[in-house]
Amino acid sequence: MATMKDVARRAKVSVTTVSATLSGVTPVSPELKQRVLTAIDELGYYRNSIASGLKSGRTSLIGLIVPDITNPFFTEFVENVQRHAIEHGQTCLLGISDADTKREKNLLRHMRSNQVAGTILCPTGGAQDYQTLSADCGPMKLVVANNAIPGMAFDTIMLDNFQAALIATRHLLSFGHQRVAIVNGPLVQEPAKQRQNGFQQAMADAGLTVLESYVEHGDFREHTGYVAGQKLLAHTDRPTAIFVANNQMLIGVMRAIADSNLAVPADISVASIDDFSWATAFRPALTIVRQPLAAMAETAFSVLQERIAGKGGEPHHAFFQPELVIRQSCASPS
Numbered sequence: 001m002a003t004m005k006d007v008a009r010r011a012k013v014s015v016t017t018v019s020a021t022l023s024g025v026t027p028v029s030p031e032l033k034q035r036v037l038t039a040i041d042e043l044g045y046y047r048n049s050i051a052s053g054l055k056s057g058r059t060s061l062i063g064l065i066v067p068d069i070t071n072p073f074f075t076e077f078v079e080n081v082q083r084h085a086i087e088h089g090q091t092c093l094l095g096i097s098d099a100d101t102k103r104e105k106n107l108l109r110h111m112r113s114n115q116v117a118g119t120i121l122c123p124t125g126g127a128q129d130y131q132t133l134s135a136d137c138g139p140m141k142l143v144v145a146n147n148a149i150p151g152m153a154f155d156t157i158m159l160d161n162f163q164a165a166l167i168a169t170r171h172l173l174s175f176g177h178q179r180v181a182i183v184n185g186p187l188v189q190e191p192a193k194q195r196q197n198g199f200q201q202a203m204a205d206a207g208l209t210v211l212e213s214y215v216e217h218g219d220f221r222e223h224t225g226y227v228a229g230q231k232l233l234a235h236t237d238r239p240t241a242i243f244v245a246n247n248q249m250l251i252g253v254m255r256a257i258a259d260s261n262l263a264v265p266a267d268i269s270v271a272s273i274d275d276f277s278w279a280t281a282f283r284p285a286l287t288i289v290r291q292p293l294a295a296m297a298e299t300a301f302s303v304l305q306e307r308i309a310g311k312g313g314e315p316h317h318a319f320f321q322p323e324l325v326i327r328q329s330c331a332s333p334s
Helices: 004-011 015-023 030-043 049-056 072-087 101-113 133-137 161-173 190-205 222-233 247-259 293-308
Strands: 061-066 091-096 118-121 141-145 155-159 180-184 215-217 241-244 269-273 287-290 317-320 323-325
Touching: 004 015, 004 030, 015 030, 061 072, 061 101, 072 091, 072 293, 091 101, 101 118, 101 133, 118 293, 133 141, 141 293, 155 161, 155 190, 155 293, 161 180, 161 190, 161 241, 161 269, 161 287, 161 323, 180 190, 180 222, 215 222, 222 241, 222 247, 241 247, 247 269, 293 317
Parallel strands: 061 091, 061 118, 118 141, 141 155, 155 317, 180 215, 180 241, 241 269, 269 287
Antiparallel strands: 287 323
C-alpha cells in the first residue's frame, strides 16, 4: 500500500507539501499541487483520515443521525448536509436510529469512537430521554435539529411548528369547515406538541371546540396515518377536513380516503406539514406547509463548523418560519 512518503518521492516534493495538499490548511502552489494529485492517482494512495485526525488533533469527519431515511423530510435534510460537507472537504458519517432513543445513544458513542469532530442529531424522544446527552457526547460538538427539547444546553435548529399548524388549520377553516380533525405524531416529541397547540389555537380563534373523537395520534409514519384516517372516516358524523401533521402520515390518510371511496376535496379537505415530490403527483395536488429545509440544513452545518472551530458562547437557537403552499386539496364542505 502506498504511503505519503511514496507520494512525495513520485511527485518530487516534501512530505510536508503532500500533507498540506491533502489537508488544505497551508497554501500550495498550483504546480506542486497538481504534481501531488497526479502522484496520488498513479500510486492509488488512500489517506486514512482517522489516523490523520489522531495525529493532528483534527478530523474531516462529521456525524449525522436521523430517525428515518425513507421519510422525504430527512432524505432531503441528509442530502443538504452532505453537500455542504463535501464542499468543505469533509466526510459525513450517517447513522439511522429508526426512532429508537437507545440506538441514538449507541450511534453517538459510535461517532465518538470514530473520532467525529461534531454531530448533527435529529432526536425522536422526549425530555426524559436526553438527561445524559452531555455525557453521551463528551467532547464531541453537537447540534440538535428538528425535535429540540426546550432548555437543551446545545445549539438547536427548529421550525416554528406552532405557526405551521396554525396557518394550515386556518386555511382549512377559511373554507367554512367546522368539523376539523387532526392526525398528529406522539406528543412526547416537541414538534407534535407544538403542532397540536397550533391546531387548537386556530380552532379556538374560530370559536370551535376540538372534539376528542377528532384527535388521532400516530408515529409520523405512513401506516399509523392510514389507521388514524380509517378511524376518523368511520365516524357517522365524519369530519369534513383533516389536518395531518407530517408528509408520511398524509400518505396514509390519503390511502384511507381512497379506500373509503371518498374524494378530495369534494368529500373531505386535507392539508399537511412537510412538502415532498409526491404532493404534486396526487390528484388533486396537496396543500402543504413547507419547511425551509435547505436553510435549516445549512444553518445546522454552519453552527456545527463554528463549534468545531472553537467558537464558544451560549447555545444558538434558530427558529425558521413555515410557508403555506396552496394547491387543490381544500374546498368548501359539501
